[in-house]
Amino acid sequence: GAVVSQHPSWVICKSGTSVKIECRSLDFQATTMFWYRQFPKQSLMLMATSNEGSKATYEQGVEKDKFLINHASLTLSTLTVTSAHPEDSSFYICSARDLAGRYEQYFGPGTRLTVT
């Protein structure tokens, strides 16, 4: 159990376009979802935390107008990178915490975004 999927697994887009990444909890309801960014050979950087039905809370330095997060249901959160630029190229990972209130997060496989 506790499976989180992400789609797409990789995407290439042109500079100036927007791209949407989906994160789904497949077999549990996620009260909270987290979005991370991971640069090569580095640790995870938390971008934002979203609770179903609420606005996301962004970490300091993360542009909320650039990285739009929607958590419309207990099983789906989306991250939209708007007007993407090459510096937005990265590995984006989502995770989810379930309704049972346990503290561990279940991670999606990640999305590799390349902006050309």
Next chain:
Amino acid sequence: AQSVTQPDIHITVSEGASLELRCNYSYGATPYLFWYVQSPGQGLQLLLKYFSGDTLVQGIKGFEAEFKRSQSSFNLRKPSVHWSDAAEYFCAVAAGGSNYQLIWGAGTKLIIKP
């Protein structure tokens, strides 16, 4: 402020040898501690976690970790590594608050020598 330190950026171990990956944390209250593994190009998989109780916790793939409050440590061990254990290992602590965000260490890359 809460923090997690993994002092070793990378470690090289011969296949069949024992392994210990170090993790130190700074957290005021009782910590909830985790070890995750990330294989190349893959997402993170939970190896084990400590919430309370027995300070020696067993995880998947033959890993174990010991919580030592006096040393603020949560080191990961495996008695005999396999080539498939080559990966990046991350230690994390749950920061508390309503969302229990994770505070991450920088990671340790494990390299296995044949």
